[in-house]
Amino acid sequence: MQGMQRKITQAVSYEALALVLVAPLMVWVFDSSLLHSGMLALLISLVAVTWNILFNAMFEAWETHQR
Numbered sequence: 340m341q342g343m344q345r346k347i348t349q350a351v352s353y354e355a356l357a358l359v360l361v362a363p364l365m366v367w368v369f370d371s372s373l374l375h376s377g378m379l380a381l382l383i384s385l386v387a388v389t390w391n392i393l394f395n396a397m398f399e400a401w402e403t404h405q406r
Contacts, residue, residue, distance in 0.1 A: 350391065354384045 358380050365376035 346395075350388055354388055358384055 358377070362373060362377040362380045365371065365380060366373050369376065
């Protein structure tokens with residue numbers, strides 16, 4: 340597995356594992372429902388993945404112009 344497929348698989352796996360670990364922790368710490376904590380964790384995860392994709396694209400574009 341190479342290129343974009345590898346990046347997508349890695350990002351989705353990482354974020355799925357984070358959701359499974361973070362959502363129950365948020366339920367315990369904030370004494371909230373799993374639905375609310377899961378949705379908040381999912382939103383944070385989506386923001387993180389989006390930022391990561393944008394940053395990597397900008398960095399790779401910059402990198403191609405370097406010696």
